[in-house]
Amino acid sequence: MKLFSICKTLSLFVFTCISFSVFAQFEEEFKEYKGLRYQFYEGNSRSLITDSSIIQVQMKVFNSVDSLLQQTYQEEIPTLINLRDSNNIKMPLVEIIIKGQIGDSLTVYTQSDSIYQGSIAIARPPFIPKGSWIRQEFRIVRGYNTEEYEEVQQQIQKIQMRRQQEYMEKMQEEQAEIQRQSDSITKLQVEYIENTFFVEKGIKEYKKTESGLFYTVDKQGKQNIEEGDKVRVHYKGTLLKTGEKFDSSYDRGEPIELPIGVGQVIKGWDEGIPLIGRGGKGTLYIPSDLGYGARGSSNVIPPNAILVFSVEVIDDNVKGETEIEQNSSEKESKTYRVNDSQEDYIENVFFIQNRITDYKKTTSGLFYRIEKQGTPIKKGEKLRVHYEGITLMSGEKFDSSFDRDKPIEITIGENHFIDGWDEGIPLIGKGGKGYLYIPSHLGYGERGAGGAIKPNSILVFKVEILEN
Missing domain, CATH: 3.10.50.40 (Chitinase A; domain 3)
Incomplete structure (x- = not known):
């Protein structure tokens, strides 16, 4: 188990690898180093930090109005800095910390604009406005010898394994809840399509599959479409609830080409297109779990939307280049473990x-x-x-x-x-x-x-x- 990288350990708010150039007005006792402003406070019991030290620090992070954003005092896993790692000791914050001694405290000011830049800018929360400063309060707690370090690393490993297990259990619970909600929604949607929508529209010549897909056939095509076969399909997609059209290949004047049965389209298409058949025409009524589910699709298809597709499968006999892996059945049968x-x-x-x-x-x-x-x-x-x-x-x-x-x-x-x-x-x-x-x-x-x-x-x- 390797020692944590300081950039990963000292949180999103402490990107010490970046040089800063924006300054605010500080009291005279604050010193400046590579864009950071800092001040040490000597502890009562102090000991020297060496280049071979492994030190533990505690930290609190505040925004410009002194709201506490993060603190490590109650965390199970200690924040460690390995000064034997040449990459760590090149970081501006670490270079400042080793100017002090074990037992000292330290205040550091960092310009927030230099943290939230590039792709990180998307993560800027509203309580850290542009142009503001972030204050970090550190305490250099202790140093570790080799034996102590190995012992704490074992403890860290146990904590991480426990957290990983707890997290995976939570993921399973959330996934199970999502599936329960999906099953409940699907049941209601299937009943609505069959007992309300079809009745109101006078649709009687429909068929229903075990999955809950409904379809009507205007012209039965050749049912020789196999998994991996490519087909060309003209279609018009509408929302069952409103009748609003969200997409149409007819409007573009060109059918789409795609492989069937390999997960490149929604489940309702993978199941429904072969039922219509090559050269056939018909309509697919697709509950949300066979469509875009609870996520929807961009701003076009709302979450849990029932979809209606009028489809025309072009009569081309094109075998797909996509082949299903021989072990796909093994993958599908694998259960997920904590x-x-x-x-x-x-x-x-x-x-x-x-x-x-x-x-x-x-x-x-x-x-x-x-x-x-x-x-x-x-x-x-x-x-x-x-x-x-x-x-x-x-x-x-x-x-x-x-x-x-x-x-x-x-x-x-x-x-x-x-x-x-x-x-x-x-x-x-x-x-x-x-x-x-x-x-x-x-x-x-x-x-x-x-x-x-x-x-x-x-x-x-x-x-x-x-x-x-």
Whole structure:
């Protein structure tokens, strides 16, 4: 178990790797170092800090109106700084801390605008306004020898394992509750379609599947569509409740081409298109659990919407290039266990439930899907990125540059944004589009980000990397 990196350990509010240039008026006794303003207060019992020390600090963080934002005094896991690590001792905050001694206290002022920049700007909470300062109060608690350090590392490992188990149990409970709610909504929607909507519309020649999909056939096509086969489909999609049209290939004058049965379309299509058949025409009535569920789709399809699709399956006999993996049945039968990681959950629960198969995984645990492959991106290259971020478990959107109609500018390889972006954006490439599925250790970790992103959140980003 390696020692925590100081940038990860001292919270979102202490990005000490950044140099700051904005100053406020401070009392004369405050000193300045690399943009930070600080003052030491000597303790009663002091001992020297050496280059080989491993020290523990306690911290409180306040905003410009002295509201307490964070404190480590009640945390189970101690905040440790390993001065044997050359990367740590190069950080401005650490360079300041080692000017003192064990037992001392320290006040540090940091300009908030220098923290919330780049992709981190989206996490700025309203209680830290632009131009304000953040005050950090530190106490250098103690030093650790090698034996003491090994002992505390074992304790930390046990705490983390317990927290991971508690978190996974909570995830399971939330997923089970989501499924219960989905089942309840589905039951009501199925009853409404059959006993109210169809009766009011005088629709009698319909069929119903075990999943709750309803369909009518105007012209029966050839039912020879197999999993992985590509089909071309003309369609018009409307909301059953309002009759409002949200999409139509007829309006564009061109059918869409897609593989069936491999999770690239909603479940209602994967099941319904083969029932209509190649060369057939009909209508699909799709409950929300077979459509876009509780998340909806952007601003076009509301959460839990029942969808109606008029479809025409073009009579082309094109076999798909997409083949189902031989072990897909094994994946689907795998049950999710409490001690599985977030990576297991994404791959073996979320992807299976949402029938997502066209994903890739990196050694770090990042998952990604590419809708359009872009060109290579070099380290240090500046990019403009449009994105929409949601939390995987709730499906809630926490930020979107699309809503603001303004992409953000980032520089690859400068660690100004989360690790999942630093790794994932180059995989999609300049000019590319895709999705990043980011476990919390590659996102905002145990602390989350303000009130928008909860601790240990798995994040999903839809990204579009602009050409220029």
